[in-house]
Amino acid sequence: MDLLRHAFVQFKRTSFAILGVAVTIGALGASALPASAVEHRVSTPPTGYTVYSFAAVGAESKPDDISRLGDHVFVAFQNGVGSLGEASPSGVTSSTIQEYGLDGRPGTSWQVTGKVDGLTADNAHHRLLITTNEDGNSHFSTLSPDDEHAVKTYDYAGLTHGGGTDAISLVHGRIVISASAPTNATGPALYFVDLDGTTATLTPLFADNALATAANGANAGHSVNLALTDPDSNTMVPRTASRFGGDFMLTAQGDQQLVFASRAEPSATLHVLSVAQPMDDTVFAGRPEQTLWITDPTVARRVI
Template sequence: MPVTPNKLKRTSVVLVGAAFAASTLASVALPASAVEESEAHAPAAGFTVKTFSPAGAESAPDDITRMGDSVYVSFQNDVGPLGEASANGATASTVQQFSLDGKPGKSWQVTGKVDGLTADPEHHRLLLTANEDGNSSFSTLSPDQAKPLTTYTYSGLTHGGGTDAVSVVNGKILVSASAPADTSGPAAYSVALEGTTAKLTPFFGDSATATAANGPQAGKATTLGLTDPDSNTQVPASAPRFKNSFMLDAQADQQLIFTSNPGSGKQALQVLSVAQPLDDTVFAAHSDQTLLVTDPKDNKVFSITGPFKAGEAVSAVVPDAGPSYLANLDLGTGALAAIEDLASIQPKGLMFTGGDEDKQDSQDGKRAGQ
């Protein structure tokens, strides 16, 4: 049955194009202006929240990643999900660099609405997708190069929509096949960059067979019927379940699809049902990691330290009614428990970073579960 993409997508929040002229790192303690600005986000005991605040006209931060000693955030500048110009004529998103303490660095303009952003530290580049509902493209951005941005044209995009989140899993580039025309196409693709072409190969389908991971049919085979592939990530080995799997969020379907042994001949799918639509879900690889959160409603990026445990799953819940919120995800039951101490934050993009990752390799840049 055909799907109307714009009715399903909850990720078409739009954003910015201007580069940062300056920015401040506000914390829950420090200057009076910063205190006043941050008090609404000061949680109760257990968490410390710092804020990366834009100083220009940019708005609505979305996806976020880290490479080396920099954090990169995509700002979409009100560009539409097909790449349509915003009300003020903007046709490009901005990718903004921050230092780990929130100071802005370089910025780059990327044509279209940048929906997917991740680090590829092996090649010291960022991977980007634009336009989630159609007219999609794929780009690489090498921050230290004289000509940093390279844009590729897709071949093999067969599902009738666009592309969204991007991850690097076992050396493979994987993208979500978002806004499908129906449930007969690929849910995700692997990407091979050849010349100026991003060649897509179906990874698994919207109507693939999976094993139910929870609910009354747990342990039984079921046929998927995905209508809204959205965010994706890799589950770390520290997770209590689905270790090292590739996870795809079918947002409107309220399902998370976990692919074990991704890309191998032994690939198998499990589906975890959840009670609310989700955007990003991330996993703490270590107990001492920091959670970075983009909040398009408040137009900020939050850096949160606190009692996160190794393997803990945190989701951005995006209800059909009411504001989005942060919640712990139970990988056994699919239950979602709101993190009340962080209730004032309305999340979009998430990532865990830091901890042992930094100790092992300061140039790692991989997102633990993002």
Template sequence: MPFPALTRTRACLLVAGLAATTAVAGAALPAAASPSPAPAHAAFSVRSFPAVGAETGPDDITRLGDSIYVTFQNGVGPMGEAAPSGATASTIQQYSLAGVPGRSWSVTGKVDGLTADPEHHRLLLTANEDGDSSFLTLDPARSSAATRYTYQGLTHGGGTDAISVSHGSILVSASNPTVPNGPAAYRVALQGGNAVLSPVLFDNSVGTSANAATAGKPVQLALTDPDSNTIVPRSSARFGGSFLLDAQGDQQLLFLNPSVREGAAGHGIQVLSVAQPLDDTAFATASRRTLWATDPTHNAIDEITGAFTPGEAVSTVTPDSGPTSLARLGLTDGSLTPIPGLGSVTPKGLLFTSGAHGEDQDEQGDQ
């Protein structure tokens, strides 16, 4: 769908912008603002696009075609409990690459996972991270509501969270485990009205250390908090093509071959320990160096352009106390280096794109 152009720029500061009205599912909402150019010396430029109407709590973010899609959780509880406001549904909000809000969809429950499936031109969603969880698909080109699937084979006792797609294979995080040594991630097969799950790895799987100081030593996992995930671009100097599962509270990043079944030869789980809990991690490539970040603190979506280099990994740091922040992730030692000039961004979900119109060719298929 065509969007009117919008330009709003800021340099390393969050600013208020765009008075917007509430989006109604299926309705296009144009918006406009006067440009405010960033100083020429700024290392980064940040454009901030606010939530539409009363929606709150932006989390996962993805790109499909020429649109960005964001899930706003609206205060709904982790098992779908009503928010203090009475809300029981999340909002999937569409934006153009210029930040103009488009259509929106109401989805019952707390939508934690959201990613694009370009091969089928659809969005994939999970609802309720702690329990009473379900899997959904949404075709933005149609006026129909999301299609909900019932899980079969969900054996870890909790819910599901982030989603990745690798060469047609759908992978989800097994969050909030309540069963000892259950699956930490599943592969999903959509069959009729069911989302049939098969384990990818377990909370007690054995891996090898990927930190330089302890490289190659065995690591006995005891995961308690599988959370975000992504596919590492093949162009990455390390872990290229791997499925990355973030065990947030355990302060471990797990890298493994997404096409190999758990326990098979070559599964090769590599464990990178980090000094602080992390949420999303995103990877810059030669073509994808525009970083999008959801910002629940300011109830906005930030588009960040500037000094990102191909191959670098950027993570959302989620300390036990204090605000979230952006940091460069060292893939050899798990180090976390704050990014100068972006201290005012309080991120959650992260996404690197090309920043240009047209599908990001390596966003899913070439990973």
């Protein structure tokens, strides 16, 4: 059974957490969820955490992205669909977006054709932003939970890097998405997205081979050309961060690099930080107390 894990974490000092292969955080203390929120309690959680698990509601499987919209949490279950939208071994061709209350009670679910690999809340418009099929045959969708026809799908115009699309951020009201699985080494690593009618028009932000300043390693302080092969997640760095505060950050997972843009604009100054292992989704602790919502595709996996 696949699980959604809900960790209430209180940060004793400001730091950031990287979720994926590893979690890096300062000294922690935990606060508890109400008993009504618990479906499965994870045994022996790491020191400083209280971790609760919400099981899949039906036959959905492989939870991936997660986002909170208002007082509800939405999880994308990929259901074994392939990265190009290929049917799963059981013939499933759609992902499931499952709604949960903050107390863990399941709500409505929706089907989205393809493999959902990007899911972000757009609170200003009370909707979810969705990308499908990160390796190709990709589409953009919105899901408005209160609408009768909740899911609206858009065709891309201007997708030039040869692959699919992945993680989504909102930066000063503009939609930014990662250009995943590139086949063009000089193509965009990120796009702005403008929605009109049934078209999602893409504008490049910076390229996979853009010039950046190395933030560490043998070339620290010197200009290098990026050679990104795996643009993945993206997010804003809190302004309170001691380094790169207020920057826009792209995780190049397979390249083991984090790329920081001084602003989400084509003219931004870039820095690249090399890391010791591949990273997937990234989250920053920007407040003294914070709740982490994470997904776990197998029961055996733990937060570390």
